[in-house]
Amino acid sequence: MLHRKRSLCCNLSTGHRYLVDDRAVFVQGDLGNKADLEPIFEKYPIQAVIHFAANSLVGESVVNPLKYYQNNVAATLTLLETMLKYNVKNFIFSSTAATYGIPNVELITEDCPTNPINPYGRSKLMIEQILADFASAYGLNYVVLRYF
Template identity: 50%
Template sequence: MREGSILVTGGAGYIGSHAVLALLDSGWRVVVVDNLVTGFDWAVDSRATLVRGAIEDDELVRATMREHDVRAVMHFAGSVVVPESVTDPLKYYRNNTAASRSLIESAVACGVKHFIFSSTAATYGTPEVVPVHEDAPKAPINPYGTSKLMTEMMLRDVAAAHDFNYCALRYFNVAGADPQGRSGQSTAGATHLIKIAVEAATGKRGNVSVFGTDYDTRDGTGVRDYIHVSDLAAAHVDALDLLIVKPEASHTMNCGYGRGYSVLEVLDAVDRVTNMKLDRRMEGRRAGDPAELVADNSRILATLPWRPERDDLDQIVTDALAWERRLSERTDR
């Protein structure tokens, strides 16, 4: 067992619960703080400690950090639905930016020196060059991306002023589920394409909407870089090790595979895996959606020992489908 604990905010949610598994499997003690607004207590592995509460509750968070000898924070808590951020921007600046500021302040006050932040490719907006490098202009086209970029800026400034380092990991499109079936995407009303598609494949939806068929892409639909959630969780553990070993440096890195699939190509993959044909409904574009987002992942490959192990679209779909079927069994019970 490693020295100290890791505090995982939002650890009862989709990506956070997989990070909890990766940390536990690598020998860390883990304490989760989650308000369970979108997360589930049963999604937190029994080896971890769950504290129900909000990350902006300074008293609760600081007491948790001290009681559990927290050495580092992995911060996943926040709101993540891009179209909702366009219609309700203040929710995103409260949940993603203001709440993150409180959490960072608590970390500094408690002497927690390492911080890993769940950021997003939405910080780039509509990139001029694809694949997108970390040094590309940051010009978010929705409040979700802006709220995350503001947190990155806070972390940069705090690291310059305190004994503190951080790694901001900019996710591209996260999909799939734990191959051992321990966790997966469980949130009702999710807007992720692969989640929607496997819901349709298991009869929970009647069809799949394709938002935008007139983009300047190979088939007119949006192109995204899909990364398996377990690969993403593994990258967080490697980033944590780097922060601890080299406390003088902070990092910002893309998390993706460096290749993209269109919406129609993803739906074709679901058709292959399920041996059925999804009902596709062509719709207009959604506000805040760029045509193409694909990672230049050269920096993370050069900086961390991390290497993708599940970078196969059909496998990502297979794992997501297996989890969706588990959820159906859970509901039936």
């Protein structure tokens, strides 16, 4: 989440607290938990949210899709709902090249069809579709980055 002094909300399910820059405000919390999110939006004048948090192991997503739809889709919905409540309308989303599946072209461009082949890729594509709907309905400004 961004305001002039950057604030960061993470549950540390992966990653390390010591890697967070000292200039950032760090809050250990879960995006799926409104009780963790709302105090941050209350306290800081957040202008935009950069959303990196996810589970992102393709193999694990095949074995345990519930974890992926719960954490990547449902928790992101809670974040988006909280943003709307606090009138934060700018969102940058970490999606994935896994949304493309296995394209039959060598050079993948942004307008290649999406056809994810695993729950991880599908969970990210679902959020992309939700973002498009939120842009139409609520005026959300968003950018999607499909990292390779």
